[in-house]
Amino acid sequence: MQNVINALRVLEEVAARQPIGVGELARELGLPKSTVQRSLRTLNEAGWIRPAGGEVTRWQVTSKALQIARTTELGLRDAAMPVMEELRQRTGETIHLMVPEGDAVVLIERLETDKPLRIVLPLGIRLPLHASANGKAVLAHLRRPAGTLLGYTGTTITDPDALRAELDGVLARGYADNRGEWRSDIAAVAAAVLGPDGPVASLSVSTPASRMPEPLRAEYGKLVTQAARTLTESLG
Amino acid sequence: MQNVINALRVLEEVAARQPIGVGELARELGLPKSTVQRSLRTLNEAGWIRPAGGEVTRWQVTSKALQIARTTELGLRDAAMPVMEELRQRTGETIHLMVPEGDAVVLIERLETDKPLRIVLPLGIRLPLHASANGKAVLAHLRRPAGTLLGYTGTTITDPDALRAELDGVLARGYADNRGEWRSDIAAVAAAVLGPDGPVASLSVSTPASRMPEPLRAEYGKLVTQAARTLTESLG
DNA sequence: GCACGCTGTGCCGTGTGATGGCACGGAGGT
DNA sequence: ACCTCCGTGCCATCACACGGCACAGCGTGC
Numbered sequence: 001m002q003n004v005i006n007a008l009r010v011l012e013e014v015a016a017r018q019p020i021g022v023g024e025l026a027r028e029l030g031l032p033k034s035t036v037q038r039s040l041r042t043l044n045e046a047g048w049i050r051p052a053g054g055e056v057t058r059w060q061v062t063s064k065a066l067q068i069a070r071t072t073e074l075g076l077r078d079a080a081m082p083v084m085e086e087l088r089q090r091t092g093e094t095i096h097l098m099v100p101e102g103d104a105v106v107l108i109e110r111l112e113t114d115k116p117l118r119i120v121l122p123l124g125i126r127l128p129l130h131a132s133a134n135g136k137a138v139l140a141h142l143r144r145p146a147g148t149l150l151g152y153t154g155t156t157i158t159d160p161d162a163l164r165a166e167l168d169g170v171l172a173r174g175y176a177d178n179r180g181e182w183r184s185d186i187a188a189v190a191a192a193v194l195g196p197d198g199p200v201a202s203l204s205v206s207t208p209a210s211r212m213p214e215p216l217r218a219e220y221g222k223l224v225t226q227a228a229r230t231l232t233e234s235l236g
Numbered sequence: 237m238q239n240v241i242n243a244l245r246v247l248e249e250v251a252a253r254q255p256i257g258v259g260e261l262a263r264e265l266g267l268p269k270s271t272v273q274r275s276l277r278t279l280n281e282a283g284w285i286r287p288a289g290g291e292v293t294r295w296q297v298t299s300k301a302l303q304i305a306r307t308t309e310l311g312l313r314d315a316a317m318p319v320m321e322e323l324r325q326r327t328g329e330t331i332h333l334m335v336p337e338g339d340a341v342v343l344i345e346r347l348e349t350d351k352p353l354r355i356v357l358p359l360g361i362r363l364p365l366h367a368s369a370n371g372k373a374v375l376a377h378l379r380r381p382a383g384t385l386l387g388y389t390g391t392t393i394t395d396p397d398a399l400r401a402e403l404d405g406v407l408a409r410g411y412a413d414n415r416g417e418w419r420s421d422i423a424a425v426a427a428a429v430l431g432p433d434g435p436v437a438s439l440s441v442s443t444p445a446s447r448m449p450e451p452l453r454a455e456y457g458k459l460v461t462q463a464a465r466t467l468t469e470s471l472g
Numbered sequence: 473g474c475a476c477g478c479t480g481t482g483c484c485g486t487g488t489g490a491t492g493g494c495a496c497g498g499a500g501g502t
Numbered sequence: 503a504c505c506t507c508c509g510t511g512c513c514a515t516c517a518c519a520c521g522g523c524a525c526a527g528c529g530t531g532c
Contacts (some may be wrong), residue, residue: 001277001519003490007240008282013518034493037510042237046244050338057509061304063335063342067360068251068301081348102286112317124303126379209347210334237490239519258480268521273481293480 006031007039011048018060019052039236044215076201077109079234080193087203087227091220094119096190096204098127098134103147104203105134119186119206129162131156133178133190133203137228140170141192141199151221153184157168174225177217180209183235187212189221191228203228242267247297248285250276254296255288287458289372290465301408313345315470316429320347323439323463327456329447330355332368332426334363339383341370341438351464355422355442366399367392369414371439377405377428377435389420413453415447417447423448425457427464431471439464 006029013025018185026036040059043049052060077097085096094113098105104126112118129135130149149158157163170176178188191219203221212220241267249261276295281284288296313333320331330349334341340362348354365371366385385394393399397439406412414424425448426440441456448456 001239001243001274002465002517002520003237004275004278005282007237007243008284012304021328023507032379034492034511035490038237038490039240041531046241046245063303063305063344063360064303066306066342068248068297068343069299069305070358070360101299106302108299122306124299177343189430227487238488239490257476258514270481270482270523271519276520 003035003039006035007042010036010039012047014043015061015065019055019058021059029127040096041209063230076235080109080201080203080207080231083227083231083234084109084203086203087223090223091205093220096121096134096188096206097199097201098190099127099203100136100138100142100199101126103129105129105132105138105152108201113207115211117208117211119208127182128152131182133176133177133188134204134208136167136170136176136178136190136191137202138199139205140167140176141194152182154182155184156181157181173221175221177221177229178206185209187217189217189224191221191225193228193231193235195232200235201231203231237345239271239275241355242271245383246272246275247279250279250285250295251297251301253292255294257293258293268333295433296311300469302433312471316345316437316439316467318471319463320345323441324460326459327441329443329456331422332357332370332442333437334374334440335437336365336378336435337362339365341365341368344437349443351447351453353444353447355444363418364388365398367414367418368413369412369424369442370440371426372406372414373426373438373440374435376412377430379426388418389416390422392417409457411457411464413457421445422426423453425453425460427457427461429464429471431468436471437467439467 009029010025013028014020022033022037022040026033029036040049043147048062048064049059050062052058076099080097084097088095091115092115093107095111096107097109098107107121107123107125110121110123112120127135128150129139131152145160149160149163151158157166175189175191176185178187185208186206187209188206189206191199192199193203203224205224245265246261249255249264258269258276262269265272276285284298284300285295286298288294303326312335316333324331324347328349331347332343333345343357343359343361343398346357346359348356363371364386365375367388376390381396385399387394393402410424411427416422416456421444422442423442423445424442428435429437431434431440439460441442441460
């Protein structure tokens with residue numbers, strides 16, 4: 001079903017560069033204009049895109065995607081929000097809610113710190129399992145080998161045995177660390193939220209590396225562990 | 237491109253009833269199993285759905301939809317969140333962020349009150365323009381006639397002239413009211429966020445009808461108007 | 473144990489409809 | 503007046519989506 005693949009590619013491209021027209025899309029995707037236009041027509045008919053502003057030749061995506069996304073992770077999100085708010089209040093730092101997906105964790109929701117120097121990640125971003133606090137929190141409970149261990153910074157754990165030891169430490173401690181392993185100036189602690197069949201999500205406290213000395217890290221670790229446990233219980 | 241329409245219908249149905257298998261989908265959509273399965277295969281290939289849990293015969297949607305939704309309204313959402321938080325802190329009530337889309341407003345984000353009796357609407361829900369505070373706030377600035385004025389409760393404005401007068405009042409006051417016009421026990425005030433070409437969003441304070449007597453309504457109205465103005469300015 | 477309902481999967485002849493090259497009209501720009 | 507970009511529409515060709523059907527696996531119950 002090549003045309004479905006094409007239409008979905010068109011949809012993604014529209015989302016990424018809206019508002020955008022037929023010609024530019026065709027050039028960007030390497031598809032004939034006719035094909036792109038037929039896709040646009042169909043997507044419009046299906047209610048996924050609409051003409052942007054007054055112009056009928058530029059397109060943008062509708063809230064259809066939001067309605068799809070809503071029904072997915074949103075029960076989790078609703079349960080997590082109060083817990084995340086309390087956690088931010090106690091730490092004063094940015095809180096992330098992520099879920100495992102394939103060989104990565106995906107950012108579902110975040111609450112930012114008030115402080116001027118802060119971590120800002122876009123919703124939907126994918127972080128590596130072995131080089132993020134949330135990823136390691138999840139990985140520790142997945143009990144399966146990670147894929148290839150890409151190095152991002154000098155502290156990224158790229159040795160499988162070292163990673164295994166690290167994950168054992170995560171299980172013993174209850175929370176996972178990130179010491180500049182994905183971006184050298186970002187520190188975090190994270191704890192997994194467990195469902196019946198393994199980890200379903202993960203909560204984290206993320207700060208600039210300069211704001212997480214060891215004593216604070218231990219305290220944040222305790223708080224995030226407790227928050228994850230609260231969320232786990234509230235999910236039944 | 238009927239197959240694209242079919243595939244998108246399959247995607248929506250998967251999102252709505254996940255985890256779900258081929259047979260049930262086919263029955264629900266009134267499509268042959270073969271067609272549904274081909275769609276599932278294609279959607280999986282495109283990364284929009286994945287097998288649920290360990291089973292390879294049940295499907296669920298991935299975070300692809302979230303990534304699409306993210307790039308759409310999310311600049312707005314990011315700018316709005318701090319304003320919404322302050323507004324909730326000042327009112328102690330539920331705050332909604334909605335955007336106009338077609339003949340409705342769509343709920344993009346919300347912050348709930350702490351109080352046990354509260355309004356809870358799902359993200360993505362569509363409310364009528366003429367029978368919701370957010371809708372009327374937007375409609376007042378759109379300066380175009382609304383569609384058919386469906387009645388929802390005894391107080392819903394169904395007369396075009398009455399609606400026009402109401403909207404003039406909204407422009408004069410700066411904020412729109414809802415006095416049980418969509419659901420009889422819900423009250424709200426809302427103010428539009430303006431872009432270069434008209435309203436791009438709307439903020440509201442929503443409470444049970446019993447918690448918004450006239451003096452409080454006026455106060456909330458002032459606060460929501462101010463918040464909307466702040467957001468308008470921060471969007472440049 | 474056999475029959476039956478259900479699941480998901482695979483095959484294949486038919487003919488629909490997607491493809492993509494091309495031409496046209498319009499809007500700016502030079 | 504030219505040239506270039508835009509979006510749109512047309513149409514012959516043939517790939518491939520369609521959907522009926524058959525089959526394998528599984529659990530249930532006479």
